[in-house]
Amino acid sequence: MAKQDYYELLGVEKTATDVEIKKAYRALAMKYHPDRNPGDKEAELKFKEVTEAYEILKDGQKRAAYDRYGHAAFSQGAGAGGFGGGFGGFNFDFGGNAGGFGSIFEDIFSEFMGGAAGRGRAQQSAGRRGADIRYDLEITLEEAFAGLKKEIEIQTAVQCDECGGSGTEKGSKAETCDMCHGTGRVRRQAGFFIEERPCPTCHGTGQVIKNPCKKCKGTGKVSQKKTLEINIPAGIDSDNRMRLSGQGEAGANGGPNGDLYIFVHVKPHPIFKRDGADLHCDIPVSMTTAALGGTIEIPCIDGTKEKVTVSAGTQTGEEVRLRKKGMSVLQSKSVGDLFVRFKVETPTKLTAKQKELLKQFDAESADNSPESAGFFEKLKDMLKKAG
Ligand SMILES: [Zn+2]
Ligand SMILES: [Zn+2]
Incomplete structure (x- = not known):
């Protein structure tokens, strides 16, 4: 079966702008999303096709390659794996929501879902996202060939179990910051201007902890070693980076965890x-x-x-x-x-x-x-x- 033209799939002109392409994909992705069409194989296929088309056309370099060479530009290894294979050597996510489409979903759907609800939440609590962690993993060429399961140990910040991440001693609560009256921002007249900046007393959280938790000293986090089992897929190369969503450091004030990035290094082989x-x-x-x-x-x-x-x-x-x-x-x-x-x-x-x-x-x-x-x-x- 001949592959359909990416522009036709998205229903846009070859001269379409990035914004037009994104808009077209968004509409189609909403229409064919598997959650909206449970059990509908045709919709699922369509969804994969338009996602693939968008993946290429949203990226300036890949789009240029496609304009020049057509589907042949990405045919390497695309066969057996179906969609999700193909584009050799680019970074991919795993442990994510929808298999191969992890990153796209974050781009597009966080925008759909994010909207009003997301922003509202962000304002209510000054939750800070935890830091990302980098882990460098060296493997042999044989391991890269076969893929492997590996236990790794990372030093990370996890939520304090004593205070549940609140940073306050048992029986006490964080109090509204006197300095900023809980807004987290302070304003100051500077000549003609009013300067606004995060409150230095509460660091923008709007709350101060008078009785800090003894275990975490009020930070809500403790440093801990964590053991994780990771799956390194067969065929991985030194250019590949894997993201384990939510496996980074714990967030603060109810903020989300950071991510864990695994940088794979394949050791030189004595023969190959x-x-x-x-x-x-x-x-x-x-x-x-x-x-x-x-x-x-x-x-x-x-x-x-x-x-x-x-x-x-x-x-x-x-x-x-x-x-x-x-x-x-x-x-x-x-x-x-x-x-x-x-x-x-x-x-x-x-x-x-x-x-x-x-x-x-x-x-x-x-x-x-x-x-x-x-x-x-x-x-x-x-x-x-x-x-
Ligand atoms: Zn304050
Ligand atoms: Zn604590």
Whole structure:
């Protein structure tokens, strides 16, 4: 089935502005959202299609690539994984609300839902969002290939269990700040102007704690080690960053938790070099195997071994391609290829007998090396011209 044009899907002109594109997507996403069409497969498909179209067209760079190359610009690995796969190498979220669409939902739907209700809430309590945490995780290439479950330990600020995050000692309550009368802001005449700033006494919360909780010293938070089990998906690369929503530091005054960002670093591998989905390796081949031909066994990233045929007369730099023996692709079932490059090794420690045999071989084969014969011809020409 041919893929429909992204602009047609959203019902906008090719010249549409970002605002027009967003507006069109918003209307369609509301119409086809799975929550509004339970069990309706067609609506679900439509929803995925328009979301995919929007994902591309909202991004200046991706839109330019699409305008130029069409769907081919994003076809890498899009097959088996269906939507959500595809766009190799961009950051993705997991543990989020709707699988692959996490970030888009935050963009768009927080705006829908946010509206009046959201703002009202923000004004009632000066809840502050907790800080985000960064965690750097180093994994091997084998682990990146297969994916892994890993327990990590993070030092984070969690809500104080003694006071439930209020920061006040049991039996007491926070009191309205005298300085700002609970508004959290103070105003001051500065020449002709009135300057407004957060209240220095209550730090903008509008409340002061006269009897702070002993455990958290009134902050409502305590530092704690937290153990989390995380799932690193197969095919992850060093450019990828994972977000675990709400796993950052606790918020203050009822504010939401921050997020935990996991920065993945894939360690260099002693044998394989990664190039997106493909792997490359150099395999040494003895001089005799290269000349006579043979087979060698090669270890693969998936733990299996592959027999590779070395054809007679193999030169250094010649390559064979083992299909589907490369890396797994993020959010997709496809697998890249392995490119094996031969490196012919010249023996260094020869026995007297080997030397003798090679001398005999040399006497036998004076004109048997096409490359060097050609080279010496050229050299002679050069010397003649120079002469
Ligand atoms: Zn105050
Ligand atoms: Zn406390």
